Amino acid sequence: MSVSLKEYIKRNSERVDRALDRYLPRASTKPAVIHRAMRYSLFAGGKRLRPILTIASAEACGGKIQGAIPLACSVECIHTYSLIHDDLPCMDNDDFRRGKPTSHKVFGEGMAVLAGDALLTIAFEIAACACPTARYSQSDLVGELARAAGSLLLVAGQAADLEGEGKKISHQQLRFIHERKTSALLTCSMRLGAMSANATAAQLRFVEQAGYNLGMAFQVIDDILDATKTTKELGKTAGKDEKVQKATYPSILGMKKARAEANRFTLAAHRAIRNLGPRALRLKQLADYLLIRQC
């Protein structure tokens, strides 16, 4: 526990990257274009936030990093697929992501759809390899991932977001979207980490509360950064939300209240994390890090 948080993030990102590289077919595997497209987005310099939360949650519940790696990789594949599809012209129509042209700009729309499909699919292939524990079967782990990614959560958020574009939506509706589009997968990342550590029901509940609140804080801050940072700073198109008249926390509540909301969610996350005891130090540090991040 002696290394800095920065070093902790770096080491675990590298672990996740190495594992993802092993799980994915080589870029030269036929048809090469699909494997190049999968790897292009998966290794585009993402922050690996979700996998690191999976790992930190496993440690917070007394588990080992190694046991959390397959599920950490699954979650990252789901996250990357959702970005590829979300960036499509028929969805958010974004040309840049993580400072690079988006998948459909490089590989064409059809191939981008397929690369997303393949990443979503491999997420389940990887999750099926995760070790069950005394309390959680393989079925529990795969089911957890599928529910978070499905039409009641992640896809529900995307669908509600797509429906709401250009319309005036309420704070409540925005919360519905953010809970599903962002918070659900972040919560799932943490729950899966806890499950890989054979967490007790009480531990899993605290991890879930922490995940929900961190996820909400994360999205509110994302909204704030979109409105206040440059495209270069973010690595993706800044000011996009305002341009397409997408409702955000700052646009609905004003910047000051939006920041207060982010603080409030982070505090609630800290309360939940505290219940997990001293092994949750990394989660605590990550909660603070997420609040002050600048990109």
Added chain:
Amino acid sequence: MSVSLKEYIKRNSERVDRALDRYLPRASTKPAVIHRAMRYSLFAGGKRLRPILTIASAEACGGKIQGAIPLACSVECIHTYSLIHDDLPCMDNDDFRRGKPTSHKVFGEGMAVLAGDALLTIAFEIAACACPTARYSQSDLVGELARAAGSLLLVAGQAADLEGEGKKISHQQLRFIHERKTSALLTCSMRLGAMSANATAAQLRFVEQAGYNLGMAFQVIDDILDATKTTKELGKTAGKDEKVQKATYPSILGMKKARAEANRFTLAAHRAIRNLGPRALRLKQLADYLLIRQC
């Protein structure tokens, strides 16, 4: 075993439909549009061929229909997702499927992408509920489905198909596409049925051989029907392959040799099915039915 094949197909289609209806969220569940879109394509009058092959394969290996139902439903969700994405303007750009407007014509492109994503995801949620057997764990079942749907098989076929459009491709390349785009999921449907029945390694091998050959026969006949039937007869745009200069068995081999290929694959399927013994009667009947189908 006294009912006709037609009645057998009808009864099992209805069983699968009832199960799918239970697995899927109600059409009114928020956001309603995504659940309406999922149900629109899933209940658009598909022939339920793959689920019926799952069930017949389970019976051929001494299993019960009920044990095969979750996996039969999973496969149908994957098949339906692949049709929705395949019909998108950025892929095959088809306006009709099963005699009805395609998903993106009704719900818009973005929502069609999401409906496909959600069906792909729920396939794994359903598969995670399937009962493991003495020989096959939940991990084996989910892994089997993920591999068939992934970038080495189903998505590989779609990607190679997309890349090959408008180009002159060889018989060998066409076979590469058909093996992955069609035969792999059909084989997987049958293997999953066998696995739900706790098939021996030998039974599973025969089922696999039957699946491969039935899948290939199915696709060759699909190519022939596209070239010889009307849009009304097929319920989807006929003559499409020729119009977009897509290579097909008839266009590469000529109609006569294409028919001979379909016969050859069907015969090979029959040889494999014969090894499964008398309980494989329905598989035998289905192999013949697939060869003479007119739509």
